[in-house]
Amino acid sequence: MEIRLSCILLAVALLSGCSWFHRGNKAPTEVVAEEPQGEPSIVEPQVTRRVVKTPHIKAKDFEIGAYYGALSIQDFGTNPLYGVRAAYHVSEDIFLEGFLARSKAGTTSLEDVFPDITVVSNSGRRFTYYDLDVGYNVLPGEIFLGRGRAFNSALYVTVGMGDVKFADKDQFAINFGAGERLLITDWLALHLDVRDHIFETSLTGRTKNVDNIEATLGLTVFY
Amino acid sequence: MRRLLALVLLVQALHLGFANAAAKSLVLVVTDPYLEMRSGPGRGFPVVYVVGRDEVLTVLYSRTDWFKVRAPHGNEGWVRRADLARTLLESGEPAPIPPYPEFASHRWELGAGYGVYNRENLVTTYGDFSLTTSLDVELAVQQAFGTLDNRYIASIGVRHTFIPEWKWFSPTAGIGTAYQYIQDKVPPAPLQKSNEMAYVSLGVRGFITRRFLWRVDWRHYVVFNDLNVYEDLEEWKFGLAVFF
Numbered sequence: 427m428e429i430r431l432s433c434i435l436l437a438v439a440l441l442s443g444c445s446w447f448h449r450g451n452k453a454p455t456e457v458v459a460e461e462p463q464g465e466p467s468i469v470e471p472q473v474t475r476r477v478v479k480t481p482h483i484k485a486k487d488f489e490i491g492a493y494y495g496a497l498s499i500q501d502f503g504t505n506p507l508y509g510v511r512a513a514y515h516v517s518e519d520i521f522l523e524g525f526l527a528r529s530k531a532g533t534t535s536l537e538d539v540f541p542d543i544t545v546v547s548n549s550g551r552r553f554t555y556y557d558l559d560v561g562y563n564v565l566p567g568e569i570f571l572g573r574g575r576a577f578n579s580a581l582y583v584t585v586g587m588g589d590v591k592f593a594d595k596d597q598f599a600i601n602f603g604a605g606e607r608l609l610i611t612d613w614l615a616l617h618l619d620v621r622d623h624i625f626e627t628s629l630t631g632r633t634k635n636v637d638n639i640e641a642t643l644g645l646t647v648f649y
Numbered sequence: 650m651r652r653l654l655a656l657v658l659l660v661q662a663l664h665l666g667f668a669n670a671a672a673k674s675l676v677l678v679v680t681d682p683y684l685e686m687r688s689g690p691g692r693g694f695p696v697v698y699v700v701g702r703d704e705v706l707t708v709l710y711s712r713t714d715w716f717k718v719r720a721p722h723g724n725e726g727w728v729r730r731a732d733l734a735r736t737l738l739e740s741g742e743p744a745p746i747p748p749y750p751e752f753a754s755h756r757w758e759l760g761a762g763y764g765v766y767n768r769e770n771l772v773t774t775y776g777d778f779s780l781t782t783s784l785d786v787e788l789a790v791q792q793a794f795g796t797l798d799n800r801y802i803a804s805i806g807v808r809h810t811f812i813p814e815w816k817w818f819s820p821t822a823g824i825g826t827a828y829q830y831i832q833d834k835v836p837p838a839p840l841q842k843s844n845e846m847a848y849v850s851l852g853v854r855g856f857i858t859r860r861f862l863w864r865v866d867w868r869h870y871v872v873f874n875d876l877n878v879y880e881d882l883e884e885w886k887f888g889l890a891v892f893f
Contacts, residue, residue: 480675480738480745481673481674481675483675483708483710483711483716483746483747484710484711485710485711485712486710486711486712487711487712487713514891515712515713516713516859516860516861516891517713517714517858517859517860517861518690518691518692518713518714518715520858520861522761522889522891558761558772558774560889563691566689566691566693566694567693567694568688568689568694568695576688578688578689578690578694587763587772588772589772589792589794595834596792596794596799596832597794598770598772598794609689612717648712
């Protein structure tokens with residue numbers, strides 16, 4: 427009984443399978459039959475798709491510029507300093523900044539009193555540094571000039587580290603400072619900075635940490 | 650005369666450039682009841698102009714989270730990213746204000762930091778390119794300041810982030826190869842001025858805000874030298890980075 431039932435079910439399944447295959451094969455013949463008459467079976471849209479290109483918004487988060495000022499090298503007097511700086515503004519509060527600058531040290535008091543003594547060779551008096559800093563805009567606001575003009579500004583603090591090359595030696599130096607950024611226009615800024623570079627040295631006899639304070643005026647461009 | 654001609658041509662070229670740039674500016678329609686424009690790109694700056702619903706704005710450029718826009722009558726000001734994201738294009742589609750890169754799946758990373766290399770101070774800078782969300786290629790350039798010598802180290806390696814979707818604290822591990830150049834400070838000079846090295850690293854990374862993240866890494870270097878014993882070096886570093 428069971429075998430008979432199975433045979434019937436199999437026969438039905440085979441027949442339905444054949445009819446399904448038959449249906450599947452039938453479709454192309456119908457299309458072929460219709461083609462000569464020139465009647466397309468599907469309506470093709472004649473409208474071309476419009477590609478909308480939205481303009482790109484330029485981000486002006488980078489700042490690049492140069493600065494000039496005075497560097498007081500501990501025991502070696504105050505001398506002119508010039509350098510370049512580049513910053514990336516991460517948010518309205520935080521920015522990352524890099525500095526590269528050069529100055530030349532003067533003479534120590536000892537060298538002034540006893541001209542025959544040389545503490546540092548002439549080539550070693552070159553003071554070069556690079557710094558990598560993180561900065562925070564503490565007091566953003568506006569500075570008013572007269573009645574009709576207001577400039578955006580920010581007082582910021584920075585902290586960082588880098589390399590100071592002095593007396594022909596590279597030393598690890600930390601630095602911290604504060605500055606004022608005054609935006610003359612949205613893309614041009616004036617900077618007034620004071621920064622202290624601290625490193626360990628034993629040039630003048632005993633090992634000590636020296637403070638080298640700089641005061642600079644800079645001009646930067648946002649792009 | 651030639652200089653004058655060159656100057657005139659340059660000015661014209663610049664003018665054309667600006668004109669083209671202006672022509673391509675993004676124009677958006679305000680959908681909020683009003684939109685505030687501030688005098689500067691920051692939350693503390695005063696509101697200097699307000700644009701009403703259905704008015705159009707021209708977006709000029711952005712700085713961090715703020716967009717410089719021009720109102721129909723020529724007034725310019727800064728609009729917050731979140732406010733501008735609620736505007737529409739003139740076609741009615743949402744404004745194409747770029748979102749922040751996803752922390753878990755960001756592509757590029759640039760960072761710098763402080764470290765201790767072979768018990769000496771280290772300044773490190775690095776760039777990172779993500780191949781997948783959990784695997785990235787790291788390129789680092791470092792300078793170590795010792796009492797006897799200064800060392801410059803360049804390294805390239807791969808780093809795996811175990812659970813990148815953990816935003817605040819996600820462990821990492823990596824391997825790579827490095828090259829160090831030794832610059833002696835005091836005699837005697839080192840036997841070898843440069844070495845090739847290999848390293849393994851373990852670390853942790855975490856999100857700070859917007860595009861900002863921190864990393865702490867430990868590396869163990871094996872220095873390949875001409876001596877009979879391998880030199881082992883250890884490095885710890887902490888860095889801050891920006892991702893894109």
